[in-house]
Amino acid sequence: MKKRYKGYRNFIILFSLLIFLILNLQGQLIAQKRSVNQGKKEKKKTVNQGKKEKKERSLTEREYKIQPLDIVSISIYMEDDLQKQYRVSQNGCISYPFIGEVRVAGLTVSEVEEKLTRLLSPDYFIKPPITVFVEKYHSRMVFILGAINNPGSYPIPPEKELTVVEAISLAGGFTEDAAVNKTKIIRVEDGQEKAIVVKITDVTKGGDKSKDIVLKPNDIVIVPESFF
Numbered sequence: 001m002k003k004r005y006k007g008y009r010n011f012i013i014l015f016s017l018l019i020f021l022i023l024n025l026q027g028q029l030i031a032q033k034r035s036v037n038q039g040k041k042e043k044k045k046t047v048n049q050g051k052k053e054k055k056e057r058s059l060t061e062r063e064y065k066i067q068p069l070d071i072v073s074i075s076i077y078m079e080d081d082l083q084k085q086y087r088v089s090q091n092g093c094i095s096y097p098f099i100g101e102v103r104v105a106g107l108t109v110s111e112v113e114e115k116l117t118r119l120l121s122p123d124y125f126i127k128p129p130i131t132v133f134v135e136k137y138h139s140r141m142v143f144i145l146g147a148i149n150n151p152g153s154y155p156i157p158p159e160k161e162l163t164v165v166e167a168i169s170l171a172g173g174f175t176e177d178a179a180v181n182k183t184k185i186i187r188v189e190d191g192q193e194k195a196i197v198v199k200i201t202d203v204t205k206g207g208d209k210s211k212d213i214v215l216k217p218n219d220i221v222i223v224p225e226s227f228f
Contacts, residue, residue, distance in 0.1 A: 064158050066104050066112065067217070068092050069138035074116070077129040085135055098124045109134065134158075142215045144171040146223035147178035156217060163212040164198050164221055179226035185213060186220040 066072060068090050075083035086094040092105025099119045104112050109132045116130050140156040149172030156162045164185060174180055185196040202211040215221070 064134060064137075065106055065108055066134065067138055067140060068105050070134055071136040071138075072104070072112070073133045073135045074112075075131050076125070077131075079128075088138075140217040142167055142217070143220045144168060144223075145220065147175045147225045148223055149173055149175055156215065161214045163214055165200065165203050165212045167215055167221055168200075168223070174223060175225075177225045179224045182224050182226075184222045184224075185215070186222060187216060188218065 066088060068088050070088045071085055072088065072094070073083075073085045074094075074096070082097060086096070088094055088105055091103075093101045093103045096102050096116065099116075102115065102119065104115070107115065112132045113130045116132075117128055120128055120130075137158045140158075141153045142156060142162065143153050144167055145151050148168065151171060154162075154167060154170050164183065168174065168183070181199045181201055183198045183200050185198060187194055187196060196213060198213055199211060202208045
């Protein structure tokens with residue numbers, strides 16, 4: 001009787017131990033599965049974030065208007081010999097095979113792709129799948145001088161225009177003795193220097209955005225001091 005009871009007790013202990021091991025293993029598997037799923041979610045989140053940033057960056061790049069001295073990469077699908085980088089000349093052109101000089105300055109990436117497709121069709125290619133990419137933006141600077149808190153040179157962002165009021169804000173704003181409404185832009189066009197006077201309060205107080213002139217590369221903004 002004692003022997004049978006002892007055997008039964010051992011069976012209960014072994015059975016309980018087996019149940020414990022099964023439950024423990026099941027818990028580990030559940031935790032591992034949760035960890036894997038969490039990792040997948042994090043990876044998916046990272047990938048989606050990367051895609052979003054890439055899309056936003058791509059949209060910005062495609063809105064950018066190509067400037068002289070930029071370097072652009074142009075390729076045609078399945079035409080490796082035509083994949084090449086081009087530096088935009090001072091007059092805003094590139095020299096492209098078959099068609100020669102093509103003006104690209106002032107155009108967006110999409111507009112250049114459309115223009116090259118049009119020029120190459122149908123004599124050389126039938127609706128060639130052309131890809132244009134800005135490899136390097138030329139440094140486009142404006143110079144803010146005079147009665148400004150932080151005078152100096154400032155870059156024009158590649159993805160947007162820069163107005164005179166925005167540039168002055170970048171330079172720390174006017175000093176206390178600035179003759180605000182005598183702000184002047186010195187610009188060279190076609191070899192000729194000209195001065196453009198900007199009445200800043202028409203923009204800042206009057207709300208006339210048309211008076212907030214868009215700056216061009218190498219413009220010099222001069223703010224004189226007021227002596228009265």
